Amino acid sequence: MDQSANRMSRPLDRILALEAVRVTEAAAIRAARLVGRGDEKAADQAAVEGMRWAFNLLPIEGVVVIGEGERDEAPMLFIGELVGSGGIKVDIALDPLEGTTLTAKGLPNALAVMAMAEAGTLLNAPDVYMDKIAIGPGFKDGVIDLDAEPAENILSLAKAKGVKPERIRALVLDRPRHEKIISSIRSVGASVQLISDGDVAGVIATTEPDITGIDIYIGQGGAPEGVLAAAALRCVGGQLQTRLVFRNDNERHRAEKLGIRDLRRKYMLKDLASGDVVFAATGVTTGTMLEGVRIDGPYVTTHSIVMRSATKTVRWIKMRHPHGDAG
16 A cells, blocks of 8 residues: 555544644634623634634535534534535534533633544434443443443442542532432442533543543433543543433434434444544633633633544643634
């Protein structure tokens, strides 16, 4: 195989991985101007506009498979939309502003998030709920099981880490529906850290427990966010098990419309993101892993993480931008 053919077989090369972070940087910079201003819709719209502007500079032919909603519900970056200036065919999963409420209230852990993958390799998940359990890299398969009680998963993880359950900390969204999960985790002595929002950030936190203090993520969140989280875990390793949750027939029909036939299927990590993946996230407000956007005189400073599954590399990028550099 000649070098040109080899390049075609590995489409998401290093250069494109570094370019990808410009997309999340642009979204974060625009959203940051609305931190603490109490307007969720305006912050989200600003992030969408920044992300779309940056996408149009990339040499890709991208299809949004996880986006801001369906065509009739979203002004831009809707599911099925084409982005990029033309080139490599890729699937796109995105959340221009994960944590609209966090941004509006000036709270930690708001992110701009995006993943690119080889065409046809990201699950086109409906906008419904999803049960999830996730841990970071370094463990043999089978340490966690979505169908086991949370307490059993804590004990299994503690055994795999060689520590007592009291040394395990679980991250859970602070929702009434999670009361039983929280009680089960605490019943074996483990601690629970509650978050108000930030489903993607929650799963990603398990990949760096020495930094975040988070060993496991358990609970029910959005299905699109589950695909984004899977893209990140594909880059660094880890385990993720999920299952779609349907509240009514309308949600079931939406899933079937996207080609999902087995509505009770347990999705493993590679079922959600199976191909070569690039994942990027930029902090909007300062959180457990990333600093928020900072404006200093004529410059804007961003802090981002970029991951690539082909090489298992993780880059932390602090970038100083002149004002107006995000479109």
